[in-house]
Amino acid sequence: MKVKKFLIVFNLFLIFTGIFIEPSMSILQNYKSLIMGSDALISDYFIKGSIGSSFLNAGLVGMISIVLMVVSSHKFNVMSLSSVMLMSGFAFFGKNIVNIWPIIFGVYLYTLYQKKDFGENIPIALFATSFSPIVSEFLFVYSGNLIFRIALALALGISIGFVIVFFSNHIYKIHKGYNLYNVGFAIGLLSTLYVSLMKSYGYVFESELLWDYHFNLWMYGYFSIIFLMMVIIGLKEGSFKSYKELLKSSGYRADYLSDYGFSTVILNMGVNGLFTLAFLYMIKVPLNGPVIGGLLTILGFSGNGKHIRNMLPIFVGVYLGSVTKVWSIQDPSIVLSALFGTGLAPLAGSFGFLAGAVASYLNSSVVLNTGFLHGGLNLYNTGFAIGIVCALIVPLYEAISRKKKALIMNDGKKI
Numbered sequence: 001m002k003v004k005k006f007l008i009v010f011n012l013f014l015i016f017t018g019i020f021i022e023p024s025m026s027i028l029q030n031y032k033s034l035i036m037g038s039d040a041l042i043s044d045y046f047i048k049g050s051i052g053s054s055f056l057n058a059g060l061v062g063m064i065s066i067v068l069m070v071v072s073s074h075k076f077n078v079m080s081l082s083s084v085m086l087m088s089g090f091a092f093f094g095k096n097i098v099n100i101w102p103i104i105f106g107v108y109l110y111t112l113y114q115k116k117d118f119g120e121n122i123p124i125a126l127f128a129t130s131f132s133p134i135v136s137e138f139l140f141v142y143s144g145n146l147i148f149r150i151a152l153a154l155a156l157g158i159s160i161g162f163v164i165v166f167f168s169n170h171i172y173k174i175h176k177g178y179n180l181y182n183v184g185f186a187i188g189l190l191s192t193l194y195v196s197l198m199k200s201y202g203y204v205f206e207s208e209l210l211w212d213y214h215f216n217l218w219m220y221g222y223f224s225i226i227f228l229m230m231v232i233i234g235l236k237e238g239s240f241k242s243y244k245e246l247l248k249s250s251g252y253r254a255d256y257l258s259d260y261g262f263s264t265v266i267l268n269m270g271v272n273g274l275f276t277l278a279f280l281y282m283i284k285v286p287l288n289g290p291v292i293g294g295l296l297t298i299l300g301f302s303g304n305g306k307h308i309r310n311m312l313p314i315f316v317g318v319y320l321g322s323v324t325k326v327w328s329i330q331d332p333s334i335v336l337s338a339l340f341g342t343g344l345a346p347l348a349g350s351f352g353f354l355a356g357a358v359a360s361y362l363n364s365s366v367v368l369n370t371g372f373l374h375g376g377l378n379l380y381n382t383g384f385a386i387g388i389v390c391a392l393i394v395p396l397y398e399a400i401s402r403k404k405k406a407l408i409m410n411d412g413k414k415i
Helices: 002-021 026-035 051-071 078-090 101-114 118-131 133-141 146-175 182-200 217-236 240-246 256-260 262-282 289-303 308-324 332-351 353-374 381-411
Strands: none
Touching: 002 051, 002 078, 002 262, 026 051, 051 078, 051 118, 078 118, 078 256, 078 289, 101 118, 101 133, 101 146, 118 146, 118 182, 133 146, 146 182, 146 381, 182 353, 182 381, 217 240, 217 262, 217 289, 240 256, 240 262, 256 262, 256 289, 262 289, 262 308, 262 332, 289 332, 308 332, 308 353, 332 353, 332 381, 353 381
C-alpha cells in the first residue's frame, strides 16, 4: 500500500510541477507538439515540447500506469515500483499518452488468450512500451493514407505486446538475471527484427538528436530536495540499520521491498538519486528530459538491485572509457550509457568492482552501435546492449568464479 501511495504522490507532484513551470494555455500547445512527430532516440521532450509539458506528460503517463494497476486488481510490489517509475522517466523522452496504448493492449489480448491474470502482467506491459516510438513513427511520420497509418501502428504495437510476455521469459535465460532490464533486451531483439523487415521493404528511418544542452542549476536543486526528502523519510522510520545490510547485497535477483521494507527502499532511492546527481554535476551534464529519465529509472530499480556500491563500478567504467576512447563523457549517448548502464549493477555486485567496471567499459562501446539495429525505436537501447554484453561475459565470469571457489576449497584459504 505504501508503494501505491508513494507512486500516486510522486506522479501528482510531477503534474503540479509542470503546471507551476508553465501556468498558461501554452502548456497544452506544447503538449500537442510533444506528442506529434517522431519519438526515436534521442527525442528530448524539453525541446520537442517544453519543460512544463514534459513534467505534465511524465505525471500523466505515471498516473495512467497506476490506474491500470488498480483497475486490474494488481498487487503492488517491487515490480510495480520499477515499472511505474520507468514509465514516468521515459515520459520525458519517448513515451506519451498516445503511443503507449497499442502495446499495453497487446499484452492484455495475450493474457485473455492464455487465460492469465492481466494484473500480474501489467509490469511487463509497461516495460514493453519501450517500443512505443514505432507507434508514433507510423502515426505521425509515415506519409501514407491516414487509415492505413493508424491500422499499421495498431497492428505493430499490438503484435509486440502479444508476444513480449513469453519472449521476455525465454530471453531471461541468456543473461541469467544479471541484466536488470530483461524486457529491454527482449524488445531490442524484437525491434531489430521488425525494423529489419521494414527496411527490406524500403522504409527509411530518420531521426534527429534532440538534446537540451542548457545547464539548469535550479533543476539540480529541485531534484536534490526531492531526494533529500526521501532520505529523511527513510531515516525517520529507522531504516539506517537495514540500509547497511542492503548495501552488503549483490543486487542479483533482489527484492529489497520484501527483504527490508519500504522505508529502507525509499532511503536507498534517495541516496542513489543524490549519488547520481553528484556524478552528473561532476561531469557537467544538464538535467534535460533523457537525463531525468535516467535518474528516475535508477530510483525505480532501487527496490530490486541498485545501490551506491554496485553502481559505482558502472560509472567508473564509463568514465574510464571517456579517457581512453574517442568520445567524451558528456556525449548524449554516453551519458545515457552511464545512467542506464546501472542495469549491470547485479553483475558488479556479484563478481566484484573490477568485473563491473570492465563490463561497463565494454557496454559503453556496444551501446553506440546497437541503435542502428532497431532504428532508435527501442527506448531501452542500453538494456539491449547490456543483454549482449552479459551474454558474452557472464559465462566467462562464472567460469572464473567457479575456479576461485575450487581453489579455496582445495587450499583451505582465500585466493
